[in-house]
Amino acid sequence: MIGSLDERGAQVLRHVVDDYIETAEPVGSRTISKKMGQTLSPATIRNIMADLEEMGYLAQPHTSAGRVPTGAGFRYYVDYLLARRRLARPERDQLQRMAGEAGTSADELVRQMSRLLSNLSHQACVVVVSRFSNQPLRSLSMLRAGVDKVLLVSVMQGGWVEHRLIEEETSLTGDDIERINNYLNELAVGLTLSQLRARILQEMKKEKARYDRLMQRALLLSARALDEGSPTEVYVEGRANILEQPEFVEDVQKLKRILRAFEEKSVIVRLLDKALEGETIQVSIGAENPVEGLPDISVVASGYRLGEATAGSIGLIGPVRMDYSHVIPLVQYTARLLGSVFEHR
Amino acid sequence: MIGSLDERGAQVLRHVVDDYIETAEPVGSRTISKKMGQTLSPATIRNIMADLEEMGYLAQPHTSAGRVPTGAGFRYYVDYLLARRRLARPERDQLQRMAGEAGTSADELVRQMSRLLSNLSHQACVVVVSRFSNQPLRSLSMLRAGVDKVLLVSVMQGGWVEHRLIEEETSLTGDDIERINNYLNELAVGLTLSQLRARILQEMKKEKARYDRLMQRALLLSARALDEGSPTEVYVEGRANILEQPEFVEDVQKLKRILRAFEEKSVIVRLLDKALEGETIQVSIGAENPVEGLPDISVVASGYRLGEATAGSIGLIGPVRMDYSHVIPLVQYTARLLGSVFEHR
DNA sequence: CTTAGCACTCGAATGCTTGGAGTGCTAAAA
DNA sequence: TTTTAGCACTCCAAGCATTCGAGTGCTAAG
Numbered sequence: 149m150i151g152s153l154d155e156r157g158a159q160v161l162r163h164v165v166d167d168y169i170e171t172a173e174p175v176g177s178r179t180i181s182k183k184m185g186q187t188l189s190p191a192t193i194r195n196i197m198a199d200l201e202e203m204g205y206l207a208q209p210h211t212s213a214g215r216v217p218t219g220a221g222f223r224y225y226v227d228y229l230l231a232r233r234r235l236a237r238p239e240r241d242q243l244q245r246m247a248g249e250a251g252t253s254a255d256e257l258v259r260q261m262s263r264l265l266s267n268l269s270h271q272a273c274v275v276v277v278s279r280f281s282n283q284p285l286r287s288l289s290m291l292r293a294g295v296d297k298v299l300l301v302s303v304m305q306g307g308w309v310e311h312r313l314i315e316e317e318t319s320l321t322g323d324d325i326e327r328i329n330n331y332l333n334e335l336a337v338g339l340t341l342s343q344l345r346a347r348i349l350q351e352m353k354k355e356k357a358r359y360d361r362l363m364q365r366a367l368l369l370s371a372r373a374l375d376e377g378s379p380t381e382v383y384v385e386g387r388a389n390i391l392e393q394p395e396f397v398e399d400v401q402k403l404k405r406i407l408r409a410f411e412e413k414s415v416i417v418r419l420l421d422k423a424l425e426g427e428t429i430q431v432s433i434g435a436e437n438p439v440e441g442l443p444d445i446s447v448v449a450s451g452y453r454l455g456e457a458t459a460g461s462i463g464l465i466g467p468v469r470m471d472y473s474h475v476i477p478l479v480q481y482t483a484r485l486l487g488s489v490f491e492h493r
Numbered sequence: 494m495i496g497s498l499d500e501r502g503a504q505v506l507r508h509v510v511d512d513y514i515e516t517a518e519p520v521g522s523r524t525i526s527k528k529m530g531q532t533l534s535p536a537t538i539r540n541i542m543a544d545l546e547e548m549g550y551l552a553q554p555h556t557s558a559g560r561v562p563t564g565a566g567f568r569y570y571v572d573y574l575l576a577r578r579r580l581a582r583p584e585r586d587q588l589q590r591m592a593g594e595a596g597t598s599a600d601e602l603v604r605q606m607s608r609l610l611s612n613l614s615h616q617a618c619v620v621v622v623s624r625f626s627n628q629p630l631r632s633l634s635m636l637r638a639g640v641d642k643v644l645l646v647s648v649m650q651g652g653w654v655e656h657r658l659i660e661e662e663t664s665l666t667g668d669d670i671e672r673i674n675n676y677l678n679e680l681a682v683g684l685t686l687s688q689l690r691a692r693i694l695q696e697m698k699k700e701k702a703r704y705d706r707l708m709q710r711a712l713l714l715s716a717r718a719l720d721e722g723s724p725t726e727v728y729v730e731g732r733a734n735i736l737e738q739p740e741f742v743e744d745v746q747k748l749k750r751i752l753r754a755f756e757e758k759s760v761i762v763r764l765l766d767k768a769l770e771g772e773t774i775q776v777s778i779g780a781e782n783p784v785e786g787l788p789d790i791s792v793v794a795s796g797y798r799l800g801e802a803t804a805g806s807i808g809l810i811g812p813v814r815m816d817y818s819h820v821i822p823l824v825q826y827t828a829r830l831l832g833s834v835f836e837h838r
Numbered sequence: 839c840t841t842a843g844c845a846c847t848c849g850a851a852t853g854c855t856t857g858g859a860g861t862g863c864t865a866a867a868a
Numbered sequence: 869t870t871t872t873a874g875c876a877c878t879c880c881a882a883g884c885a886t887t888c889g890a891g892t893g894c895t896a897a898g
């Protein structure tokens with residue numbers, strides 16, 4: 149059914165999609181004819197549109213309505229017809245200014261960038277931070293926190309800080325803790341957390357042999373701390389933008405499904421899954437996304453890097469009828485920006 | 494206009510509110526007559542309802558419709574007519590089980606309790622944690638985090654951990670840091686953060702006199718760290734429950750306003766403001782809440798204590814037509830539970 | 839291959855009718 | 869004096885017919 153298009157067909161498709169993105173209404177042949185400077189009459193356009201429909205790029209809600217792009221239509225549009233505009237100056241400036249804010253902590257910064265991105269795009273913005281897997285440790289320390297508790301604090305490349313409070317019955321002296329810290333840092337700095345996990349297991353055998361009870365305990369505690377804890381953090385900003393989209397407001401069921409999805413970390417992670425693999429932009433149109441229950445949303449997302457590894461991904465979630473030509477460079481730019489910000493932290 | 498009610502009037506009002514809470518539809522005289530076991534005919538009920546309307550407790554959407562409780566009607570209901578039921582066993586059990594989960598960190602626990610509460614109530618649940626103002630410090634430590642950065646970590650009563658990453662050009666040796674830590678802990682443990690702030694300012698003068706450059710620097714860094722940072726954290730769970738309420742779904746504008754409000758920390762803090770003062774339950778009905786733009790929501794909230802001071806508040810946000818007799822004990826119980834959980838951390 | 843012309847389709851908007859739920863009032867009953 | 873049966877009245881919601889117009893597909897001429 150779906151084939152390639154000649155120049156004319158492509159132009160018509162492009163205009164249909166453009167117009168539909170703008171108006172959210174079915175587009176008629178008259179409109180397209182005008183948009184193309186009346187080089188072709190509505191009747192001709194109708195013929196072309198009928199062809200496009202046959203090829204699966206357009207659809208008719210009912211006989212006497214205009215045409216609406218299908219998922220395939222949007223896909224073709226994004227792949228071949230999109231005007232790859234550069235990001236407008238003022239938007240670049242705003243993003244850069246935000247990224248330059250020095251005082252904020254890493255996760256506060258991400259949240260604010262995400263909010264700004266959602267404002268600029270009028271879509272909901274989602275960020276997944278995979279704190280652990282990939283980022284090398286800058287320091288790992290243990291410190292006392294009250295009578296029978298110790299706190300394990302890890303600082304990652306990029307300024308991410310993670311901590312775990314652990315119950316510990318037997319008390320450690322200040323000296324003990326200092327020794328442990330020296331030992332841990334020697335062991336850990338430069339490793340990613342998953343590497344460290346492996347290293348600790350390895351080391352535990354050695355230490356057992358050496359009969360150093362204190363170090364054994366330190367390793368045990370660290371291993372325990374590393375086992376717990378969620379490996380990813382998720383931020384959602386600009387949920388209310390979903391309500392700006394007529395297609396969602398008309399159908400409360402869709403709205404509910406989307407809002408529920410935003411409340412499930414795992415769903416969001418799955419939505420942005422592909423983007424986590426690299427720094428290139430990923431566009432899922434409609435049912436293309438991996439989540440079963442959400443065939444009416446598109447996701448435009450990109451991973452952002454920190455050194456060698458992908459540190460997380462940032463994306464926009466909205467209706468299939470999204471302004472891709474605007475949104476794609478926005479996300480792309482923001483992802484790069486995030487990466488470079490964390491590089492210098 | 495608004496006066497006190499005789500027994501009969503009160504009973505009718507109670508039934509109208511009960512029925513309206515259940516159905517979200519205007520309530521007619523027939524319905525009430527039946528509910529009261531036909532001790533009074535519909536005609537009599539009509540007379541009573543007309544009185545209640547005159548007094549401002551009921552209103553008619555239009556001439557030939559039933560009655561709907563006004564804000565004042567709900568207020569009277571909550572103040573005088575509510576059957577103060579105890580919380581049902583299974584709900585108590587669920588909450589307790591959740592509170593007993595040992596492994597989770599303080600903020601993860603709050604988030605999960607909040608989510609559970611939103612599920613049990615079918616409303617959106619909001620928690621405000623005022624981390625700083627009131628809770629005494631258990632420990633305050635500085636540690637190195639990379640080449641030119643130090644991390645200041647504070648552990649509060651209740652298991653709350655807070656950290657700040659600070660740029661620091663001149664490098665500190667391990668010895669320096671140890672001295673600083675001893676000094677800081679001596680200074681800080683047992684104080685609340687606001688007390689500590691004052692203490693540091695005091696101390697800075699002294700140290701200046703003593704010409705101890707290292708301690709000076711430590712104090713400077715600490716002061717800087719304490720000055721930044723938001724004093725409160727806010728969690729919202731169960732937003733999607735808002736969409737279960739017909740009164741909100743019918744009116745997208747209201748929906749938008751509510752969702753936008755959920756995205757503004759300051760708005761939420763204002764909504765729960767009164768509850769932060771004490772451990773008693775606060776009910777704001779409709780326009781009673783302090784936020785201008787949200788006259789259609791009710792807030793049922795309670796502060797939770799940690800030792801002497803209020804550590805935060807937890808509340809439910811929903812339509813004026815909320816099931817107060819269910820929701821009030823729910824919130825009350827959860828707030829107490831939270832307090833006692835953090836007590837033992 | 840393009841396009842003017844035309845018959846046709848279908849949804850959205852409009853107006854009309856009807857049914858029913860609910861009211862207020864009055865007058866009789868308790 | 870209070871209650872209630874009876875009744876006229878109001879108004880919304882739902883159903884139905886009609887109209888309007890945007891848009892189509894097809895055909896035949898350019």
